[in-house]
Amino acid sequence: MRFVDEFRDADKAHALSARIAALCEPGRQYKLMEVCGGHTHTIYKHGLEDYLPESITLVHGPGCPVCVIPMGRVDDAIHLASQPDVIMTSFGDMMRVPGSNGAFFDANARGTTIKMVYSPLDSLKIAKANPGKRVVFMAIGFETTAPSTAMTVLRARAQGIENFSVFCNHVTIIPAIKAILDSPDLRLDGFIGPGHVSTVIGCRPYEFIARSYGKPVVVAGFEPLDILQSIYMLMLQLREGRSEVENQYSRVVPWDGNPVALKAIGETMELRPYFEWRGLGFISHSALKMREAYADFDAELLFEVPGVRVADPKACQCGEVLKGVLKPWECKVFGTACTPETPIGTCMVSPEGACAAYYNYGRLNRQRVPEAISIELSRP
Amino acid sequence: MCLGIPGEVIEFLPEQPDLARVNVSGVRRVINVGLLSDEPPEPGEWVLIHVGFALSKIDEAEAAAALEFLEGIGQAYEDELAALRDSQIE
Amino acid sequence: MTQQLASTPPPRPRRVLPPGEREQQVLDRIERARRRRPKLREERITMSHGAGGKATHTLIEAIFLDAFRNPLLEPLEDAARLQVGGATVALTTDSFVVSPLFFPGGNIGDLAVNGTVNDLAVAGATPMYLSAGFILEEGFPVADLTRIAESMRDAAAAAGVAVVTGDTKVVEKGKADGCYINTAGVGAVAAGVDLGVANARPGDKILVSGPIGDHGVTIMLARGELDIEADVESDTASLADLVAGLLGAVPGVRALRDATRGGVATILNEVAKAADVGVLISENAIPVRDQVRGAAELLGIDPLYVACEGRLVAVVDGDQAAQALAALRAHPLGAQAAIIGEVTAEPVGLVTIKTTFGGTRIVDLLVGDPLPRIC
Numbered sequence: 001m002r003f004v005d006e007f008r009d010a011d012k013a014h015a016l017s018a019r020i021a022a023l024c025e026p027g028r029q030y031k032l033m034e035v036c037g038g039h040t041h042t043i044y045k046h047g048l049e050d051y052l053p054e055s056i057t058l059v060h061g062p063g064c065p066v067c068v069i070p071m072g073r074v075d076d077a078i079h080l081a082s083q084p085d086v087i088m089t090s091f092g093d094m095m096r097v098p099g100s101n102g103a104f105f106d107a108n109a110r111g112t113t114i115k116m117v118y119s120p121l122d123s124l125k126i127a128k129a130n131p132g133k134r135v136v137f138m139a140i141g142f143e144t145t146a147p148s149t150a151m152t153v154l155r156a157r158a159q160g161i162e163n164f165s166v167f168c169n170h171v172t173i174i175p176a177i178k179a180i181l182d183s184p185d186l187r188l189d190g191f192i193g194p195g196h197v198s199t200v201i202g203c204r205p206y207e208f209i210a211r212s213y214g215k216p217v218v219v220a221g222f223e224p225l226d227i228l229q230s231i232y233m234l235m236l237q238l239r240e241g242r243s244e245v246e247n248q249y250s251r252v253v254p255w256d257g258n259p260v261a262l263k264a265i266g267e268t269m270e271l272r273p274y275f276e277w278r279g280l281g282f283i284s285h286s287a288l289k290m291r292e293a294y295a296d297f298d299a300e301l302l303f304e305v306p307g308v309r310v311a312d313p314k315a316c317q318c319g320e321v322l323k324g325v326l327k328p329w330e331c332k333v334f335g336t337a338c339t340p341e342t343p344i345g346t347c348m349v350s351p352e353g354a355c356a357a358y359y360n361y362g363r364l365n366r367q368r369v370p371e372a373i374s375i376e377l378s379r380p
Numbered sequence: 381m382c383l384g385i386p387g388e389v390i391e392f393l394p395e396q397p398d399l400a401r402v403n404v405s406g407v408r409r410v411i412n413v414g415l416l417s418d419e420p421p422e423p424g425e426w427v428l429i430h431v432g433f434a435l436s437k438i439d440e441a442e443a444a445a446a447l448e449f450l451e452g453i454g455q456a457y458e459d460e461l462a463a464l465r466d467s468q469i470e
Numbered sequence: 471m472t473q474q475l476a477s478t479p480p481p482r483p484r485r486v487l488p489p490g491e492r493e494q495q496v497l498d499r500i501e502r503a504r505r506r507r508p509k510l511r512e513e514r515i516t517m518s519h520g521a522g523g524k525a526t527h528t529l530i531e532a533i534f535l536d537a538f539r540n541p542l543l544e545p546l547e548d549a550a551r552l553q554v555g556g557a558t559v560a561l562t563t564d565s566f567v568v569s570p571l572f573f574p575g576g577n578i579g580d581l582a583v584n585g586t587v588n589d590l591a592v593a594g595a596t597p598m599y600l601s602a603g604f605i606l607e608e609g610f611p612v613a614d615l616t617r618i619a620e621s622m623r624d625a626a627a628a629a630g631v632a633v634v635t636g637d638t639k640v641v642e643k644g645k646a647d648g649c650y651i652n653t654a655g656v657g658a659v660a661a662g663v664d665l666g667v668a669n670a671r672p673g674d675k676i677l678v679s680g681p682i683g684d685h686g687v688t689i690m691l692a693r694g695e696l697d698i699e700a701d702v703e704s705d706t707a708s709l710a711d712l713v714a715g716l717l718g719a720v721p722g723v724r725a726l727r728d729a730t731r732g733g734v735a736t737i738l739n740e741v742a743k744a745a746d747v748g749v750l751i752s753e754n755a756i757p758v759r760d761q762v763r764g765a766a767e768l769l770g771i772d773p774l775y776v777a778c779e780g781r782l783v784a785v786v787d788g789d790q791a792a793q794a795l796a797a798l799r800a801h802p803l804g805a806q807a808a809i810i811g812e813v814t815a816e817p818v819g820l821v822t823i824k825t826t827f828g829g830t831r832i833v834d835l836l837v838g839d840p841l842p843r844i845c
């Protein structure tokens with residue numbers, strides 16, 4: 001597969017790995033956070049930690065839009081799906097996320113119709129094919145996916161479709177990163193920056209991280225070599241005492257983002273004053289809802305939504321895992337009471353949740369490359 | 381928010397300027413290219429696909445540059461190791 | 471300086487570092503938890519219970535094994551081996567609820583015959599007789615039923631079996647999705663044949679008979695919900711001949727399984743758990759068609775978990791792996807057979823994969839169906 005296979009070449013990985021190890025100052029520990037759940041997934045799926053020296057720890061961040069959905073919103077979605085003549089549609093990632101009374105699969109067992117779709121356009125198709133039904137699309141995702149929801153709503157309006165609406169749970173990435181930066185529990189050295197979010201918002205929004213917090217950021221692609229190269233670029237910045245925003249994923253990410261996408265979001269959606277994030281609490285201006293002009297596509301207005309705030313189960317430590325304060329195996333219920341079969345929290349359910357990734361892929365002894373080879377390698 | 385796959389644009393659908401057929405490793409899908417309306421892709425160009433939409437064009441020059449850097453790192457590494465081994469002979 | 475260089479480690483040295491003590495304690499706790507008998511917590515059946523993964527296994531153990539427990543059932547292999555008169559007979563059953571009924575490469579009828587034939591074949595039995603029970607939906611076109619029956623006739627002929635008994639029921643419109651089929655099969659097991667995943671031992675090699683994931687991807691695309699077109703078709707086929715050829719040429723076959731729902735990954739996990747061994751496979755070695763790979767990447771699912779309907783997984787004595795490969799490749803259905811990995815002593819009960827990238831990770835059982843992901 002073009003643009004994929006070339007970035008999975010193991011030989012180049014070994015070279016990068018040695019370079020990264022050589023950039024580590026003896027005796028110093030490094031903590032780098034990968035924000036995106038997709039990066040967490042790649043790191044575990046390809047065993048990338050095997051290529052890093054022991055002194056570099058990867059901390060998994062909150063960039064998993066499924067993981068940050070509070071249980072109350074899952075309950076709301078199921079409540080919506082239980083209304084007469086409603087077909088709820090949702091991405092596959094959400095189907096097993098537990099609410100207070102089970103997940104979407106369990107709700108279907110009790111009689112709802114919650115269908116899995118690959119694209120919001122599929123949801124619109126279902127609405128067109130079922131004029132007697134009210135089709136709701138559960139919109140989740142960061143700025144990567146919001147444009148697709150926006151375009152679908154615009155298309156629905158243009159085509160005069162009246163039985164389609166959106167239950168909007170889009171969240172924005174910058175407030176989450178800021179919450180991490182301001183968290184007293186965490187001391188990070190740099191960020192592996194979100195890849196596909198950046199195709200929409202560009203690289204400028206991360207500049208405050210470098211300028212005001214002094215941490216380097218490298219916007220990274222999703223293939224293993226992309227991530228290793230980004231780690232290399234971060235380590236180089238740290239070694240050279242720089243803190244800048246760099247774009248490793250330049251083949252896909254334009255520095256200024258995608259103005260058409262931003263316009264579509266701006267046309268149909270606006271920021272909520274605040275929104276609850278699982279584990280991070282209420283964050284202001286961190287999530288999107290439909291604008292008044294598109295109220296006829298807003299499921300929260302068309303249907304009554306209980307909106308009850310449901311506290312996480314006491315045993316659940318997803319919040320700390322999402323902030324990178326706890327490693328998955330440090331959670332008290334990890335692997336025993338909380339497993340992929342019997343998940344307590346979202347980190348274990350979402351395919352890119354840190355706990356799921358570690359449980360499904362990473363539960364192994366680690367083989368690491370040795371510390372910096374004791375020879376000065378000249379830089380390129 | 382992350383699953384984006386590169387695909388090659390094959391053709392636009394007649395009468396639907398927003399829709400294009402793409403090829404991913406022999407698999408063909410119709411996707412919406414409306415987000416690239418500022419600079420619509422041409423057949424033969426590659427785009428990044430996410431939930432049925434093209435989010436961005438893949439810049440072949442940048443991809444080539446990225447690969448060149450990776451080759452370079454690999455080569456420089458091999459060169460230095462060779463130099464290392466040679467200097468041992470002394 | 472020269473002294474240092476002389477003792478410089480080779481270019482890609484690796485050190486095995488144990489996880490920290492606390493992390494190891496957690497990992498141990500998890501392994502203990504995994505060994506405990508799973509409890510069924512749900513009050514209602516969900517789609518996950520039908521996927522062939524963890525949820526299915528839990529359901530079978532908690533409800534069916536509990537209710538029916540007997541030594542012949544316990545191994546939970548694809549077919550049961552029974553003593554009848556003086557002969558060893560294999561008995562198996564399977565139900566087919568696929569939608570759509572007709573898809574590139576075949577239809578529900580082909581699956582119904584080949585699926586049961588294959589379960590017998592991988593038990594080391596020569597498939598002989600099938601039963602066929604039909605549950606038909608009111609309003610189902612007779613022409614479609616005829617097509618299905620004719621496909622079953624042809625598949626049975628190709629597999630060398632006869633359909634000798636059956637049943638027909640009709641249910642009201644809205645049930646049975648058109649047509650459901652159940653088949654049961656019996657076959658004769660030759661003396662001395664004892665195949666079973668519990669036989670696997672360290673040093674054995676693992677083979678697959680061809681590219682994986684064809685059937686599952688074909689069905690997903692045939693449902694038409696995904697707007698994806700690809701030239702893939704179901705690999706449904708009778709493996710009886712292929713198996714006979716393999717068993718004839720290679721005495722050291724420990725176990726055979728046909729990779730159906732849950733895919734190759736599920737079988738490998740069954741081997742690891744039944745035999746208390748580890749399984750290590752190499753991503754590079756696994757045959758996957760380009761289109762299957764492309765579709766799987768598009769959807770964010772892993773071909774290792776996608777159903778096949780005409781592929782077998784063989785666990786073979788390591789010394790005879792090359793012969794086994796040759797025997798498979800000698801048959802048209804095994805032309806792309808490959809050795810994909812081996813059985814190891816450690817880590818017990820776990821399947822691991824060496825990725826194309828060189829790292830290692832676990833291949834666990836999924837809870838339910840592989841769900842397309844966007845993230």
